[in-house]
Every structure is written in C-alpha cells, then in structure tokens.
Amino acid sequence: MSSETLEFQAETRQLLQLMVHSIYSNKDIFLRELISNASDALDKLRLQSLIDKELVADTDDLHISLAVSAEDRTLTVRDNGIGMSRDEVVELIGTIAKSGTAELLRKMRESKDAAAKQELIGQFGVGFYSTFMVADKVTLVTRRAGETGGTRWESTGEGTYQIEAVDDAPQGTSVTLHLKPEDAEDQLHDYSAEWKIREIVKRYSDFIAWPIRLDGSEAPLNSMKALWARPRSEVSDEEYHEFYKHVSHDWTDPLETIHMKAEGTFEYEALLFIPSRAPFDLYMRDGKRGVQLYVKRVFIMDDCEALTPQYLRFVKGVVDAHDLSLNISREILQQDRQIQVVRRRLVKKVLSTLSELREKDAEKYRGFWDEFGRALKEGLLDDTDNRDTLLDLLLLPSTASSELTTLRDYVSRMKEDQKDIYYMTGESRAMVEHSPHMEAFLAKGYEVLILTDPVDEVWVERITEFDGKPLQSIAKGQVDLGASETAPEQREEFAPLLTWLGEKLQEDVKEVRLSSRLTTSAACIVGDAHDITPTLEKMYRAMGQ
Ligand code: ADP
Numbered sequence: 001m002s003s004e005t006l007e008f009q010a011e012t013r014q015l016l017q018l019m020v021h022s023i024y025s026n027k028d029i030f031l032r033e034l035i036s037n038a039s040d041a042l043d044k045l046r047l048q049s050l051i052d053k054e055l056v057a058d059t060d061d062l063h064i065s066l067a068v069s070a071e072d073r074t075l076t077v078r079d080n081g082i083g084m085s086r087d088e089v090v091e092l093i094g095t096i097a098k099s100g101t102a103e104l105l106r107k108m109r110e111s112k113d114a115a116a117k118q119e120l121i122g123q124f125g126v127g128f129y130s131t132f133m134v135a136d137k138v139t140l141v142t143r144r145a146g147e148t149g150g151t152r153w154e155s156t157g158e159g160t161y162q163i164e165a166v167d168d169a170p171q172g173t174s175v176t177l178h179l180k181p182e183d184a185e186d187q188l189h190d191y192s193a194e195w196k197i198r199e200i201v202k203r204y205s206d207f208i209a210w211p212i213r214l215d216g217s218e219a220p221l222n223s224m225k226a227l228w229a230r231p232r233s234e235v236s237d238e239e240y241h242e243f244y245k246h247v248s249h250d251w252t253d254p255l256e257t258i259h260m261k262a263e264g265t266f267e268y269e270a271l272l273f274i275p276s277r278a279p280f281d282l283y284m285r286d287g288k289r290g291v292q293l294y295v296k297r298v299f300i301m302d303d304c305e306a307l308t309p310q311y312l313r314f315v316k317g318v319v320d321a322h323d324l325s326l327n328i329s330r331e332i333l334q335q336d337r338q339i340q341v342v343r344r345r346l347v348k349k350v351l352s353t354l355s356e357l358r359e360k361d362a363e364k365y366r367g368f369w370d371e372f373g374r375a376l377k378e379g380l381l382d383d384t385d386n387r388d389t390l391l392d393l394l395l396l397p398s399t400a401s402s403e404l405t406t407l408r409d410y411v412s413r414m415k416e417d418q419k420d421i422y423y424m425t426g427e428s429r430a431m432v433e434h435s436p437h438m439e440a441f442l443a444k445g446y447e448v449l450i451l452t453d454p455v456d457e458v459w460v461e462r463i464t465e466f467d468g469k470p471l472q473s474i475a476k477g478q479v480d481l482g483a484s485e486t487a488p489e490q491r492e493e494f495a496p497l498l499t500w501l502g503e504k505l506q507e508d509v510k511e512v513r514l515s516s517r518l519t520t521s522a523a524c525i526v527g528d529a530h531d532i533t534p535t536l537e538k539m540y541r542a543m544g545q
C-alpha cells in the first residue's frame with residue numbers, strides 16, 4: 001500500500017515546534033515518556049487477554065526492549081503490548097487529545113521568560129512528542145494485538161507525517177529515534193550510548209513492572225518492584241516522584257505523597273499523590289479524574305471514578321485491591337461495598353494529610369489552596385461526612401487583611417458582641433468592598449468574609465454555621481448590628497418619604513425600609529433572606545436556567 005502524507009492538527013504542530021526547538025532543559029525524560037507508554041501498552045494487553053479469551057495475542061514474554069546504534073545514531077524502544085490500529089495512530093499520535101492545549105500555547109506565547117515556558121511544558125507533559133527534543137526524525141511501527149496488518153508512521157516533527165500499512169510488523173509498538181546530530185559530540189546527551197540508557201532507566205523507570213532489557217541481553221535494567229508494595233522506609237522520595245510522573249503524566253514533582261496499606265478482611269495498598277499544579281482541565285466538564293486500579297499487581301483501569309469523589313479529582317496514584325475480580329466493570333465498582341469502604345478511607349486520609357500540611361507548613365498549604373481550593377469547596381456541597389474537616393481547610397479572603405483566613409481564625413477575631421460570621425458574595429473583592437452593604441460593618445469594625453468564587457454562592461446556601469456561629473450574608477435580610485436601632489421619632493419623620501418611595505418603586509422592590517446599616521450612602525438594595533444573590537442569578541442565567 002502507498003504511503004500517505006497527513007498534516008498534524010494545528011495545535012499539535014505548534015507544540016511540536018516548541019519541542020523541536022527544545023526549550024526543556026532535561027531532555028533525558030523523553031525516554032521515561034516512551035517507557036511509560038510501553039508499560040501502559042503491556043498493562044492493557046495483559047488485562048485484555050485475561051478478559052477476552054478469544055484474543056489471539058502473544059503474552060508469553062511481555063517486556064520492553066531498548067536498542068542503540070552508535071553508528072546509525074538511533075535509539076529504538078520496543079514493546080510487545082497492545083499496539084495501535086491505523087486509526088488509533090492517527091488519532092493518538094497525530095493529534096493532541098488533551099484539553100487545554102490551546103490554553104497552554106496561548107500562555108507560552110505570552111510568556112517571554114524561558115524558565116516560565118519550561119514550567120508550562122512540564123506542567124502539561126507532552127508524552128510522545130518529547131522525542132522531538134532529541135530526534136530529528138521519529139519512526140513508529142505498530143500492530144494491534146489480534147490484528148494482522150501493521151502501520152508505519154514517520155515524521156520530522158515539522159507539520160506533517162507519513163503513514164503507511166506494513167505487513168510484517170510484530171505485535172506491539174516500536175519507536176525509533178533518529179538522534180539529532182548536534183548531540184553526538186555531547187557525552188551528556190548521547191542517547192546512542194548504552195551507559196547513558198542504563199543510567200536513565202535506573203533513574204526514571206526503575207519501578208516499571210515489566211522487564212526493560214537492552215537488546216541482546218536477558219537481564220532487566222530495572223528492579224521491577226511495584227512501588228506501592230514496598231515498605232515506605234525503603235522507597236526514596238525520588239522514586240516516589242518518578243512513579244508519580246508515570247501515573248499522572250505530569251512532569252512536575254508532586255506536593256504530597258500518601259502511602260497506605262490495609263490488612264484484614266479487605267486488603268489493599270494505595271499510593272496517592274497530591275500534585276503541585278492543577279492540570280489545565282481541572283474545571284472542565286470532560287476532565288479526567290481518579291486513580292488507577294490494580295488487582296494483585298494487574299492493571300485494571302485508569303481514571304477509576306469509584307475510588308475518589310469528584311471534588312478530589314486532582315488526586316493521582318494507584319490503588320491495588322487484592323480481592324476483586326479482574327473483569328470488574330465500572331458500574332459494578334460503583335456499587336461495591338468494599339470499594340465504598342476503601343473510598344471513604346482514602347478521602348479521610350487525603351483530608352487529614354491536607355489538614356496536617358495546613359498546620360505544619362502554611363506556605364505550602366497556601367500553594368495547594370491556590371491550585372485546588374476551588375475544587376475542595378465543591379466538597380462542601382456533597383461530602384456531608386467530612387463537612388467539618390473541609391470547613392477547617394477553607395482559606396478565605398476577608399476585610400481583616402489582604403491575607404486569606406481560616407474560619408477558625410475569623411472566629412477568634414470576632415468582636416465580643418458579634419454572634420454571626422459575616423460574609424458577602426460578589427464578583428470581585430473590589431466590588432464587595434465598595435458595596436453600600438459593607439459601610440456599617442466596616443464603620444463598626446466587624447470583619448466580613450469576601451467570597452468571590454462562583455462556587456461560594458452555592459456552598460454558603462448549604463452551610464448554615466461554623467463552630468456554632470451562624471453564617472450570615474450582610475446583603476440579605478435584616479442584619480442586626482446591635483445598638484443602633486432606628487429611633488421611633490426617626491421612623492415617624494421618614495414615614496412619608498418611605499411611603500412615597502414605596503409607591504414610586506412598587507414595580508421594582510418589595511418594601512422600602514429605614515435602615516441603620518448605611519453610613520455614607522443614601523440607600524441600598526437588600527435581598528430577602530431567601531432570595532438568590534445577584535452573582536448566583538447571573539450564574540444560573542449563564543447556565544441557561
Ligand atoms: P499519554 O501517555 O499522556 O496519553 P502520550 O503522548 O505519551 O500521551 O501518548 C499518546 C497516546 O498514544 C497514548 O495515550 C496511547 O494511547 C498511545 N501510545 C503511545 N505509545 C504507545 C505504545 N507504545 N503502545 C500503544 N499505544 C501507545
């Protein structure tokens with residue numbers, strides 16, 4: 001069959017451009033990415049062959065092999081895993097399926113600073129394309145397990161790629177890198193040298209559960225021990241971090257590592273990570289979530305939604321449950337009692353890790369909050385079991401200072417006569433601060449929480465109190481500010497004006513009241529205690545309701 005030349009999707013092309021001109025300082029990691037993909041492909045094949053007895057696939061010696069040629073200046077990474085069909089090659093290699101690519105590219109173009117660009121690339125992780133940091137041509141040959149024909153894909157990373165059918169492809173995938181000539185003289189970046197390859201594998205891929213061999217040798221380069229099954233004391237931070245990068249496809253070290261082991265009636269091990277950076281799709285509807293599920297070291301699924309609640313969708317890692325069936329479906333998992341028990345424990349553990357972090361390292365916790373705080377607030381809506389813990393984890397802006405405050409600290413600053421925790425929701429800090437509602441509170445020295453996230457509108461409706469103190473919006477109903485009741489003579493004096501205003505505005509307002517809450521403004525509009533707020537109204541309108 002003849003070869004076809006196809007164009008990369010526009011965004012892919014731009015990203016490739018960046019990789020070709022290599023702005024990432026640690027080029028070694030391209031190999032980690034290829035091995036990570038090969039390992040995933042072997043996991044998928046093993047699972048498939050366990051579930052589908054009809055599958056005609058060779059699973060005798062599943063492994064990854066690496067071959068170098070100093071003479072041709074090539075490096076080949078081969079696996080005999082699941083492989084790809086032609087359509088899959090076009091879909092998976094020719095396009096970047098990741099949501100948020102456009103956003104990433106926009107940020108990259110805007111940033112002049114090379115270090116910032118690197119960080120963006122690292123945050124996004126670009127998997128297969130990282131090969132173009134070290135290669136000026138990449139050839140991929142693949143055959144999907146169970147299919148007869150194979151596919152050959154080749155590209156120089158410059159806008160187009162060639163694709164053709166091949167008859168003699170072995171099962172699985174091989175990726176050959178034609179190494180850039182400019183790295184040839186550079187010992188540190190000579191990826192056609194065996195010692196260099198050994199070093200990189202040991203450093204970044206030691207925990208990979210499949211043997212990684214150098215061509216012609218039987219001895220694996222990696223120790224292959226499932227990291228989560230090893231005692232915590234024997235695993236170094238660096239090993240944890242590399243494992244995190246493998247499961248998360250992130251290039252940045254995680255913020256926190258959680259290693260758990262449960263024995264007894266339902267045994268499992270869990271190795272969870274809290275990332276340092278939010279992925280671009282964290283707040284997108286189709287964003288991925290969840291950890292990987294293994295059963296006794298056998299990979300079962302990615303993005304296992306049953307194990308973590310939606311609001312903890314940023315948590316990455318692995319859960320290895322010992323007593324599940326291998327062909328368990330997502331639907332059954334959602335119902336499984338034991339999985340629900342595990343999930344409850346994981347949630348408690350993640351939240352207690354965050355609580356500890358908040359107590360021990362406020363600055364680091366602040367970093368977490370900036371990335372994931374909005375997601376955590378969603379937990380206030382549906383995780384009633386952990387509501388109190390979540391409330392303690394909140395960091396909120398307030399009129400007290402430009403720093404964020406916890407609810408507990410707010411309470412400790414409450415004035416003696418103050419019964420309620422005051423807040424106001426709105427679109428921005430400035431808008432809330434300059435609202436007429438705020439005047440009396442500021443004048444009297446009451447602190448008010450400034451809630452400007454759209455999700456704030458929703459949780460304040462559900463949470464009525466904290467530590468026995470009611471949460472009270474200063475923009476709703478009658479707020480009792482103590483002493484300054486309007487005097488009877490004042491009420492009398494203003495009665496004709498109120499009546500007149502009430503008649504004039506009867507189309508627009510329910511009632512015109514004399515108020516003690518203003519100091520300099522003449523009037524303000526107040527919502528009923530049960531009315532929805534203007535921001536919420538806008539949110540609902542935007543959602544088409
Ligand atoms: P990611 O691994 O984050 O999904 P990559 O760019 O590394 O992104 O790979 C893109 C996709 O290409 C993978 O998700 C996988 O479906 C497919 N792929 C890459 N390498 C292989 C391989 N060796 N075998 C089978 N599929 C592969």
Ligand code: MG
Pocket residue numbers: 033036037127128249
């Ligand atoms: Mg990958």
